[in-house]
Amino acid sequence: MEAIITVVGFLGAGKTTLLKHLMIGYIDKGWKPFIILNDYENANLDAQQFIEQIEPKQVKALSGSCICCSGINELRDFVNRIPKRTNGITLIEANGTSDACSLMSFLGVGLNDRFLPPVQISVVDVKNWQKRGEHNELEANQIQVSSLIVLTHIENIPLDRLTFVVNELHKLNPLAEIINMDKVDVSLLPKLSPSKNNAQKFEHLKAHWSSCSTDLPNLPNSNCIYDICNVLPKSILRVKGCTQIGNKEEYTYFERTPSGEVLVRPFNGVPITGSKLLTIGPGSEPKLLEKAIKTSLLQQNKNELKHATTKYKPY
Structure with missing residues (x-):
């Protein structure tokens, strides 16, 4: 069965960097990744950055809607049309304002039997975590049903700041493993199980910006x-x-x-x-x-x- 991994996180946290890291890691190990990128405006700009390492037909850009709600049917239909292949894996990058909990609630409904239940990875910018003002609630929502949390922007971060962020993440999602980017082992990710953490209620409209x-x-x-x-x-x-x-x-x-x-x-x-x-x-x-x-x-x-x-x- 083929694993589906969704990468979520606030704007600028490092989702695309992690996605490239995962893609290269899987290619090096003989896997055949399929990449899907979602953005409100022109996801093709990001998609074209992947085609040096992967064939263009293995990258799909979904623009103009959010895959956590209005774009979920398009995303699900497209995933179901991905050609079956040996050692296949699907990597999805959600846009930086996605309601990550809603995404995981809806994505797994209606997928073909050849796919494993989707799992979610959150990318957290340690330097700017919960410094988003009115958008702190959205950022917190994006880690609550993830099976793995990957820390980024940790260079020159004081130990007390790093400890504080990790403790706060554990409070919101005590079931997720928390690691640095350089500790990500691509061979273990398909074995992750969907999170069973209970997420806090979130007003979905807060995830939608102009x-x-x-x-x-x-x-x-x-x-x-x-x-x-x-x-x-x-x-x-x-x-x-x-x-x-x-x-x-x-x-x-x-x-x-x-x-x-x-x-x-x-x-x-x-x-x-x-x-x-x-x-x-x-x-x-x-x-x-x-x-x-x-x-x-x-x-x-x-x-x-x-x-x-x-x-x-x-x-």
């Missing part, structure tokens, strides 16, 4: 990326984008995490939906994104003009 996207033009330099991310308000918890920089043919991917950190890295291939800027969180509107892009380009023009004036200033 999101949007808009076309992103080529940017003159990487400074525009930081300008865009700085202009967008902090109420928007996740910013992602992909475009070309200057005269470079390759594409650049960037994101702003909920902590405000901006990460920039090369993008594999060409985005199938074209260059995009997308956001998740309260206040996400296309006009806001368009204004941020315009502001960054105007700022860049001012900087170039100032540089040119200074360079050619007569003595």
Whole structure:
């Protein structure tokens, strides 16, 4: 029978990093993973980051709905259509605002008999755990029916902070094993059993936020990326984008995490939906994104003009 592992966790906790770790681990051991990624806006941006190690037909992006509710039927139907294969395993990454308890309640209903009951892994950002303000309840919900909790962002974390977070996790989910990312053994994960922990009640609507996207033009330099991310308000918890920089043919991917950190890295291939800027969180509107892009380009023009004036200033 084929195992199904769902990876959940708050925005920016490290779900995609864990998913890549699992995928590579299974491929190295002769398994044939199938990857499903869910996001409100353009999950294809993340999906394309996997195709260097796995065939494109083994990666599926589900965008525009949340798999914990409105997208659950689409997810379940797609899982049932995954081709049967020897040493198969299905890895699902839920979007960062998923109601993880609802996801596990609904996903296993109606799956084909060849699949084992789904199990859930939560990714917890130790540095920012329960520092989400009004979203703390959602973050706590995302670990309560997980069989395994994986700790991330533990570099330079004081021991008392780490101990505090682990103790709080044990209170919410005393049945889950808690380990660091580097301790994850892929060979043991298919043997996990679904959690029997009793989750606290959670108002499902708190898991649903606004999101949007808009076309992103080529940017003159990487400074525009930081300008865009700085202009967008902090109420928007996740910013992602992909475009070309200057005269470079390759594409650049960037994101702003909920902590405000901006990460920039090369993008594999060409985005199938074209260059995009997308956001998740309260206040996400296309006009806001368009204004941020315009502001960054105007700022860049001012900087170039100032540089040119200074360079050619007569003595």
